[in-house]
Amino acid sequence: MKLTRFNPTALARVSDFDEWFRHPFAGFPSVGQFFGNLPEFLSTGSTGRLAADIHEDKDHYFAQFEVPGVKKEDVKVELNNQLLTVSVEKKEKTSEGERSYTLTRSVSVPDGVKPDGIAAKLENGVLTVTLPKAEHRKPKTIEIA
Amino acid sequence: MTTCCNPTDTQTETRADNPTAKPRYFVDGTKEAYEVRVELPGVAKDGVSVNLEENVLTIHAKRKSAAPSESKPLHRELSDLDFTLRLRLNTEVDEEKMTAALEHGVLTLRLPVKETAKPRRIEVQ
Numbered sequence: 001m002k003l004t005r006f007n008p009t010a011l012a013r014v015s016d017f018d019e020w021f022r023h024p025f026a027g028f029p030s031v032g033q034f035f036g037n038l039p040e041f042l043s044t045g046s047t048g049r050l051a052a053d054i055h056e057d058k059d060h061y062f063a064q065f066e067v068p069g070v071k072k073e074d075v076k077v078e079l080n081n082q083l084l085t086v087s088v089e090k091k092e093k094t095s096e097g098e099r100s101y102t103l104t105r106s107v108s109v110p111d112g113v114k115p116d117g118i119a120a121k122l123e124n125g126v127l128t129v130t131l132p133k134a135e136h137r138k139p140k141t142i143e144i145a
Numbered sequence: 146m147t148t149c150c151n152p153t154d155t156q157t158e159t160r161a162d163n164p165t166a167k168p169r170y171f172v173d174g175t176k177e178a179y180e181v182r183v184e185l186p187g188v189a190k191d192g193v194s195v196n197l198e199e200n201v202l203t204i205h206a207k208r209k210s211a212a213p214s215e216s217k218p219l220h221r222e223l224s225d226l227d228f229t230l231r232l233r234l235n236t237e238v239d240e241e242k243m244t245a246a247l248e249h250g251v252l253t254l255r256l257p258v259k260e261t262a263k264p265r266r267i268e269v270q
Contacts, residue, residue: 053223055216062216066223068169068184068250093173124209125186125250 050086050105058139061131063107068125075127077120082109084118086127112136165229168206172232176263179238179256185228186250193247195254197240204230204252237262 055062067075067088074089087104109131117132170183185206192207206228238256245254
């Protein structure tokens with residue numbers, strides 16, 4: 001008889017993406033879920049793979065990702081057909097040498113965003129992507145004549 | 146190294162009376178020194194305090210919320226708790242020679258082992 005390890009976390013991940021369907025950023029499930037599920041590769045967020053926070057103010061959306069230990073040149077932010085993809089290459093030093101792996105997260109970008117104005121900043125291990133809202137998405141007050 | 150003292154231990158708590166999270170950390174050790182790497186995303190240099198007392202290393206870090214102040218959250222996965230990490234060292238280290246550096250949200254500590262604690266050969270007469 002052989003004892004093998006039961007890893008329920010792999011199954012739990014798939015249900016995460018229904019949370020995304022409730023607001024403008026609803027999109028594809030984290031592509032990174034399919035990259036293997038060794039626990040030491042998970043980042044600290046609840047989805048376990050490049051966790052993200054989304055905020056908005058009246059002119060912008062902000063997407064933040066926790067990427068400690070990652071340098072600017074190891075981060076790639078791409079926008080392809082309204083899909084914003086953030087890929088991060090993490091290098092870890094172990095006693096055997098260096099090990100590197102990639103983490104990635106995709107979110108679909110609503111049409112209420114101006115694609116040319118998207119900016120990304122990496123500070124203190126946090127990547128902030130700023131997406132300016134297109135005019136029709138900004139809140140407007142309507143004057144009563 | 147082992148982690149000791151759950152942050153919720155009340156008799157040893159003098160700071161951090163608000164709940165804190167334990168950060169991811171890695172420890173590499175050689176006979177010469179320990180190297181501790183702690184992942185502290187969203188923490189600036191002035192938000193970290195490192196304390197070594199009676200062989201217990203305590204790291205406390207305050208996060209700076211990177212979200213712009215006027216914004217409204219739409220989806221939250223990241224936590225905004227501050228970090229606390231307590232590690233018990235099983236070998237004595239020389240605190241005078243300890244170094245700490247914070248870069249890209251990762252705190253790297255180098256703790257050289259005290260000379261007297263290094264392994265020694267004893268000659269048999």
